[in-house]
Amino acid sequence: MVKIHGIGASDGMIMGQLVLYQPDKVKVEKYAVEDAESEIQRLKEAQQEAVNSLNKVYLQSLKRLGEKDSMIFQIHMMMLQDEDYTNSILDKIRQENVNAEYAVQETGKEFAERFAQMDSEYMRGRKADVIDISRRLIQCLAQKDGTKFCLDEPSIIAADDLTPSETMQLEKSKVLAILTRNGSRTAHSAILSRTMGIPSVVNLGDDFQKLRDGMNVIVNGTSGDVLLEPNEAAQNTYQQSREEYVRNRNELKQLLGKKIVTRDGRVMSVNANIGRPTDAEAALENGADGIGLFRSEFLYMERDSLPSEDEQFHAYQQVLQKMGDKPVIIRTFDIGADKQLPYLDLPQEQNPALGYRAIRICLDRTELFKTQLRALFRASAFGNLKIMFPMIISVEEVRKAKAMIEEVKAELSKEKIAFAPDVKIGIMVETPAAAVLSDELAKECDFFSVGTNDLTQYTLAADRTNGKIAGIYNQRHPAVLKFLEMTAKNAHAAGIPFGICGESAADPELTSFYLKIGVDELSVAPPSILGLKKRALTMI
Amino acid sequence: MQKFTYTIKDEEGLHARPAGLLVKCAQKCSSKVTIECKGHSADAKRLFAVMGLGAGKNDQLAFSIEGPKEDTDCATLKDFCTAHL
Helix, strand or coil: CEEEECEEEECCEEEEEEEECCCCCCCCCCCECCCHHHHHHHHHHHHHHHHHHHHHHHHHHHHHHCHHHHHHHHHHHHHHCCHHHHHHHHHHHHHHCECHHHHHHHHHHHHHHHHHCCCCHHHHHCHHHHHHHHHHHHHHHCCCCCCCCCCCCCEEEEECCCCHHHHHHCCHHHEEEEEECCCCCCCHHHHHHHHHCCCEEECCHHHHHHCCCCCEEEEECCCCEEEECCCHHHHHHHHHHHHHHHHHHHHHHCCCCCCEECCCCCEEEEEEEECCCCHHHHHHHCCCCCEEEEEHHHHCCCCCCCCCHHHHHHHHHHHHHHHCCCEEEEECCCCECCECCHHHCCCCCCCHHHCCCCHHHHHHCHHHHHHHHHHHHHHHCCCEEEEEECCCCCHHHHHHHHHHHHHHHHHHHHCCCCCCCCCEEEEEECCHHHHHCHHHHHCCCCEEEECHHHHHHHHCCCCCCCHHHCCCCCCCCHHHHHHHHHHHHHHHHCCCCEEECCHHHHCHHHHHHHHHCCCCEEEECHHHHHHHHHHHHHHC | CEEEEEECCCCCCCCHHHHHHHHHHHHHCCCEEEEEECCEEEECCCHHHHHHCCCCCCCEEEEEEECCCHHHHHHHHHHHHHHHC
């Protein structure tokens, strides 16, 4: 038994027989041509044929994978017809009097080399695209029937590199896994194997030479490990973890769309915490009942200037549309403390966690807050939006923020811009002050959501970023749990829902406590949703 | 001649998909469209040339649009950049 290692490019574990991938390679010979123009005519016909055959692959892919993942074949068609590429081939035929196959091969090499020298890893990966199209064109010139590679039975495929069109043409039901000598996680074929759900390990390097046709191998696309001719013990371990993996996944998948209804008939929703608009997809795939926390500050980070109203509007609109009628709670920006923005030029503070942050910035730099509120209300027309304010410590702050909302609504009405009339407004309960005043705050809000990370930090006076006191920072501390219980009671007395969106929402030790105090909503990272639902279902 | 600049916001920069879409958009314009980025310039109607700019996130693209329909073409390209890059 030999263990080799590459980069895990597509998750999953599988055992099977190895087949070395040998596409129908055409050997290109160089010879002189007398009539360059008729050689060029031959090239043009082959070019057309190559575009037509790619168009077929594109249409096939469109049906199976959708537009986004099929775009690469359109790019290939454009590359094949690109003026610079074509001119380079024509020049070689005319000036060097060589045959078209050779001119294509040389041009392909030159263009591939250009990509190989570029700075970005992604662009270097495009070298494979140029080689792919050039090979296709050569095959058309040689009148060979392209890459015919048939698998008799389900197998693990090993190739130096797989081009996107080669990956696409593989029969999905017969490919157990894909191994490559070269390639990266960002290569298109890796992206395609992830979309198709085929486990894959890339970049095996020199170890690739140890692979032989017909070998029995175990592929772990998550860790990047590949076992060659595994012994009995390794096979048994594999069988066990494979069974467990499949069982767990299937079991959890059964819970998709399942609601958690407690014995007294209340629904506890399990929502997703997200940071980017595109995360909404992962939320839905993992069975989220809604978005419990969209951290809007991520739209402000990793850039040089504030996001405009339009930019924000598009981001919020995207999430709301994706989620349909499911609720989406967007938290207004929580900037400051551990999330600094260089372009805002906020002064250094001695105690940032206790300083100028979140709602405190909003109510001071009202122009920033207003831009966000306008974007939010404009987006509200496209789904089920709820807005939540962070770091609240007083009733007065909530009233001020709500007054700004009224201003924004009046402006939008005047400008005849549509917005939802009844957007629910809630607060994060993440300061001891908010928990203690939760009875009064409940009268001003439509919902509560507890941010347990900060609530723990402020209640226990324990910096959550200080590793030295990590043992003291305890989200299950009785004082924190008492605050939760008290806030839940006050929320319910006022008839508003009570949720938790901090890390500890996913804490398995606390699920039964949450059910007991009547939590209406838990919001966690998308991959944790189904596991949490499963646990809650065994407790009700 | 019309000119405008645009700073790329897409995480991956002007990679294959957006470059392809940009070239398609430019090919629909009757004007001559040139893009300058980091000291290199490219004909916006040629895919390899545009990809060859190697433009990444936060890089600035300077567009020059010249032709009888340069005003409308400029607007088309501006809209495209805001929507896709």
